Structures are given as structure tokens and as C-alpha cells.
Amino acid sequence: MTSIVVSSQKGGVGKTTVSINLAYAFARAGWNVLLVDSDPQGSVGLSLTRQSRKLLGFFDYLGDEGRSFDSLIVPTRMETLSMVPAGQGEGYELGGGYSESVAKRVDAFLGEAEIKGYDICIMDSAAGLFGITRDVLVCADAVLVPQQAEPLGIRSIPKMLQGLTELRSQNEKLQILGVLLTMVQRDLVESAEAANGMRQLLPSAMVMEAEVARDDLFLKASGKGVPVGVLQGATSLLDTFNSLRMEIESKLGLSR
Ligand SMILES: Nc1ncnc2c1ncn2[C@@H]1O[C@H](COP(=O)(O)OP(=O)(O)OP(=O)(O)O)[C@@H](O)[C@H]1O
Ligand SMILES: [Mg+2]
Numbered sequence: 567m568t569s570i571v572v573s574s575q576k577g578g579v580g581k582t583t584v585s586i587n588l589a590y591a592f593a594r595a596g597w598n599v600l601l602v603d604s605d606p607q608g609s610v611g612l613s614l615t616r617q618s619r620k621l622l623g624f625f626d627y628l629g630d631e632g633r634s635f636d637s638l639i640v641p642t643r644m645e646t647l648s649m650v651p652a653g654q655g656e657g658y659e660l661g662g663g664y665s666e667s668v669a670k671r672v673d674a675f676l677g678e679a680e681i682k683g684y685d686i687c688i689m690d691s692a693a694g695l696f697g698i699t700r701d702v703l704v705c706a707d708a709v710l711v712p713q714q715a716e717p718l719g720i721r722s723i724p725k726m727l728q729g730l731t732e733l734r735s736q737n738e739k740l741q742i743l744g745v746l747l748t749m750v751q752r753d754l755v756e757s758a759e760a761a762n763g764m765r766q767l768l769p770s771a772m773v774m775e776a777e778v779a780r781d782d783l784f785l786k787a788s789g790k791g792v793p794v795g796v797l798q799g800a801t802s803l804l805d806t807f808n809s810l811r812m813e814i815e816s817k818l819g820l821s822r
Contacts, residue, residue: 567680575726577693580748585690590793591807593647605692611651623653635678715761747777776810
């Protein structure tokens, strides 16, 4: 199994949106996918189900050694896509530093997911590289960094990539997939310049070729609790996430 964390320094850049739609793209391609919410805000569950406030989830597993993996799994309408919401557990201190015991529990979680036959585990995360996000990154195989295409957004990226590189001293296997430009508006000068600027600033291997356009359909999709690809008129967005999925497969050497 390959675990991919969707992580960013800044909040609101599209992590949850990317996690949901990337998981959907992998699942449509036939991979057995587990989408996990490691953000205590619980946005994945809120976006995909109505009942998630009551569901158990990832934080219940972290906080309780007796909690079974199976009790966390929420099936979706798609056979190849299951979800683990953030859950109720408050056993984890927000903003706390890296914790070896929590990281061990994250490792156990990923081990169980592998045994259960999942091929891909996509993990949404809370913004920043501290606390639970750090614990998750210390255990994961790869990280994808969404970044909004706007002038101010770009400044945080070199620092974020440096932070991830430093984190590899704790997790040598962590592959930095690169930056994914999100909310790109190619017809708006400022957005296009920010997107192009990012591609000039970073080595090409550090920026995904696929970029996610700004589109109101994303808001509609989260209002309806579905991935954007199931909505009418979302063909090009479906193509975007499919291209992203193939790029990631190629970078990680994954094949079915
Ligand atoms: N490509 C896009 N086009 C238009 N709106 C988008 C796009 N991507 C995300 N959004 C919207 O922007 C808002 C923030 O997105 P999202 O919740 O995915 O970001 P996030 O990085 O997970 O935020 P947080 O740091 O709070 O977890 C949401 O309302 C979402 O619907
Ligand atoms: Mg989020």
C-alpha cells in the first residue's frame, strides 16, 4: 500500500478538495482506496457524509489502543472507495510537537489498512508541519503540496519544501511529489502570473504538470457531499484529477 499525505503550510489552499477528488480518481481507475481525514476539523467527513459528526474515526484510533480498525471504515457508493473520518477522539493535543507514541499508532493504522487490502491511502491533513500532521508525515510514503495560484501564496512554498526535506531525516522513504497549483484562473493576469512564477521558481520535478482550475462546481460538490466529478459539466475537472492520478502513479512507480 502507498500512503499519500496532502499537506500545506497555509490553510484554505484546497487540501480537502484535492484529497477527496484525487481519492475518487484513484478509485475510478480501479485502485482500492482509503481516504483518511487526519485534520481534527473533520472536513472530509463533513464534505462526504451528513452523519460524520457522530462517526468514529482516525482520532479515536489514535487515542484508544483498544479501538479496532474495522470500526472506523465508512463505505461509499463506490466499491473501491472507503473513508475514515476524523472522528470524535480528543486524545490528541492540537499543536503539540511530534510524538513518537502517536506516530507508532499512525504506523499501526497504515499497517492495518495494508492488511485489509487497500492499495492507496490518501490522507487529508491540517495545515502546517507540526502536531498530528507531522506524525502522519513521519509514517507516510509520499506528500503532495497544494498551493493556491495567488501572488502571496507563493512565498510560503520554498519554506514548506525545505521543511519537508528536513522531515526526511525522520522518514527517509518520504517522497515529495511536488506542488500542485490549485484555484488557477488562467484568464486572470494575477493568477496566471502566480502560477507561471511558481513554475519558474521551482525545479520542474517539484511542480505537478496538472493544475486545478478555480471552478464554482467545487463548492456545489461539497454542498452535495460528493466528489466534483459526479456533477454534470465537470468533465474537464474529472480529466484534471485523472491526469494528476497518472502523474502520481508515474512518479511513484505504481502500476496495476
Ligand atoms: N479549485 C477550486 N475552485 C474553487 N473553489 C475551490 C477550489 N478548491 C477549493 N475550493 C474551495 O475553497 C475552500 C477551501 O478549500 P479546502 O477546504 O479544500 O481547503 P483546505 O486547504 O482543505 O482548507 P483547511 O486548511 O481549512 O483544511 C472551500 O470552500 C472549497 O470548496
Ligand atoms: Mg481541509
